[in-house]
Amino acid sequence: MSKKSNFFDKVRVLFTKQIVYLPKEVDLGELFLIREVKYTDIRHLIAIEKEVYEGEVPWGKTAFLSELNGPQAVLYLLVECDQEVVGFIGTRFDEEDGHITNIAVSKEFQGRGVATTLLNEVKETARKAGYESLSLEVRVSNMDAQRLYRKFGFVARSVKKRYYHSNNEDALDMFYRFEEER
Ligand SMILES: CC(C)(COP(=O)(O)OP(=O)(O)OC[C@H]1O[C@@H](n2cnc3c(N)ncnc32)[C@H](O)[C@@H]1OP(=O)(O)O)[C@@H](O)C(=O)NCCC(=O)NCCS
Numbered sequence: 388m389s390k391k392s393n394f395f396d397k398v399r400v401l402f403t404k405q406i407v408y409l410p411k412e413v414d415l416g417e418l419f420l421i422r423e424v425k426y427t428d429i430r431h432l433i434a435i436e437k438e439v440y441e442g443e444v445p446w447g448k449t450a451f452l453s454e455l456n457g458p459q460a461v462l463y464l465l466v467e468c469d470q471e472v473v474g475f476i477g478t479r480f481d482e483e484d485g486h487i488t489n490i491a492v493s494k495e496f497q498g499r500g501v502a503t504t505l506l507n508e509v510k511e512t513a514r515k516a517g518y519e520s521l522s523l524e525v526r527v528s529n530m531d532a533q534r535l536y537r538k539f540g541f542v543a544r545s546v547k548k549r550y551y552h553s554n555n556e557d558a559l560d561m562f563y564r565f566e567e568e569r
Pocket of ligand 1: 439440490491492493496497500501502503504524525526529531535536538
């Protein structure tokens with residue numbers, strides 16, 4: 388399977404709270420699904436963080452647990468391939484805005500549409516629920532992620548100076564308004 392092929396163009400089966408994606412050739416060796424994150428998945432999310440952030444863990448177990456147990460509405464989704472967690476996204480909702488707190492895809496699965504699929508799910512869910520906007524912060528140096536967000540219509544709103552404590556890097560505050568779609 389080439390790096391560039393995008394399995395997620397090939398939706399086949401829709402379940403209540405989970406969507407199963409099969410390649411067009413119905414190769415059962417490549418079963419993808421999206422589902423909500425459970426507590427038992429947290430160690431897999433941390434493993435992906437360690438891999439993609441060169442050993443750093445911006446969100447540890449306590450942070451994930453308090454997010455999943457917290458008072459605010461959250462939507463945490465992951466993608467599994469053959470029962471292996473390969474990517475995830477986290478969004479926290481206040482009254483009007485869905486704030487994307489996390490998105491990461493394991494290196495082996497990058498460039499194949501996993502993040503696009505996760506962002507689409509969050510966007511559709513927020514749109515249907517009547518939210519006005521989505522927002523997020525991204526490192527000014529993270530051009531791959533910025534390209535992904537711009538593709539989704541996010542625009543830079545401001546720069547948050549020295550937002551990332553690990554190296555005092557600035558964050559780009561990015562914003563997407565649903566009304567621009569209407
Ligand atoms: C950013 C990240 C989540 C993208 O995940 P992904 O599954 O590889 O993304 P997709 O395959 O859905 O690609 C979507 C778009 O992102 C951009 N993109 C993603 N990876 C890219 C790369 N290596 N080079 C250039 N553009 C890239 C492109 O615009 C791409 O669209 P295209 O395929 O139409 O050109 C992934 O690279 C990652 O986990 N990075 C480390 C963690 C991180 O930086 N998270 C963001 C924190 S704000």
